[in-house]
Each structure stands twice: as C-alpha cells, then as structure tokens.
Amino acid sequence: MQLGPLDKNSLSSGSEDETILVWDTRTTGRTAIHTLRGHRGRITSLLLSGAHLYSGAADGDLREWDWVTGEAVHAHRGANAGAAAEGGITALAGTRAAVVSAGSEGAVRAWRRLEPLADVDL
Numbered sequence: 001m002q003l004g005p006l007d008k009n010s011l012s013s014g015s016e017d018e019t020i021l022v023w024d025t026r027t028t029g030r031t032a033i034h035t036l037r038g039h040r041g042r043i044t045s046l047l048l049s050g051a052h053l054y055s056g057a058a059d060g061d062l063r064e065w066d067w068v069t070g071e072a073v074h075a076h077r078g079a080n081a082g083a084a085a086e087g088g089i090t091a092l093a094g095t096r097a098a099v100v101s102a103g104s105e106g107a108v109r110a111w112r113r114l115e116p117l118a119d120v121d122l
Contacts, residue, residue: 019043021036
C-alpha cells in the first residue's frame with residue numbers, strides 16, 4: 001500500500017488477484033478510480049515516485065504506471081534477459097530519478113526509468 005506523493009489524496013494497493021487499485025481518499029465510496037492490470041502474479045511491492053507508480057510482483061515483472069491516469073508506461077518482464085528478478089520482486093525503493101528492486105533470488109538492481117543501471121548479487 002502506498003499513499004500518493006503529490007496530493008496525499010490517492011492511495012494504491014496491490015493484491016493476490018494480480019491487480020493494483022488506485023483510490024481517492026476524499027471519497028467514501030468503495031470503488032477504485034483505477035484498476036491496473038498486467039502482472040501475472042500477486043503484487044508484492046509498490047513504490048510511488050512523482051507521477052509514477054512502480055509495481056513488483058511474484059511473476060518477476062517490474063512495471064511503471066502513470067498513477068494519475070492509470071496508464072501503463074513501461075514493463076520489464078522477469079522472463080526476459082536482464083530480468084527484474086527471477087523469483088519475484090520482494091521490495092522497491094527509489095527517487096524520481098532511479099528505482100531499486102530486490103528479488104527473492106538475492107539480486108538487487110538499480111533502474112533509471114526501468115532501464116538497468118547496475119546489478120548486485122548478494
């Protein structure tokens with residue numbers, strides 16, 4: 001779960017059903033303003049940075065979203081060369097310039113807009 005960084009009125013949550021929901025905290029309704037789909041495994045980590053939401057999942061994918069519009073910006077599939085994490089993303093951290101992902105296989109990777117910057121095997 002992540003609170004929106006800009007207006008503090010947005011909240012995002014990831015779930016076992018492979019979706020991410022973006023909520024407006026000013027409303028009392030139980031309907032999300034965006035439902036983000038694309039992962040093939042449960043959502044394990046979220047990071048809000050500027051206007052972007054980054055999501056990691058058990059499928060090893062690292063995805064970038066525009067959390068204001070709900071549009072997908074970029075996806076890095078775990079099955080491809082330079083995978084985000086072969087066993088799934090376990091944690092995300094970062095700034096507006098870079099994102100760091102940690103995988104269950106022990107690798108830590110730094111990304112600039114989801115382009116690999118560095119790999120560290122632990």
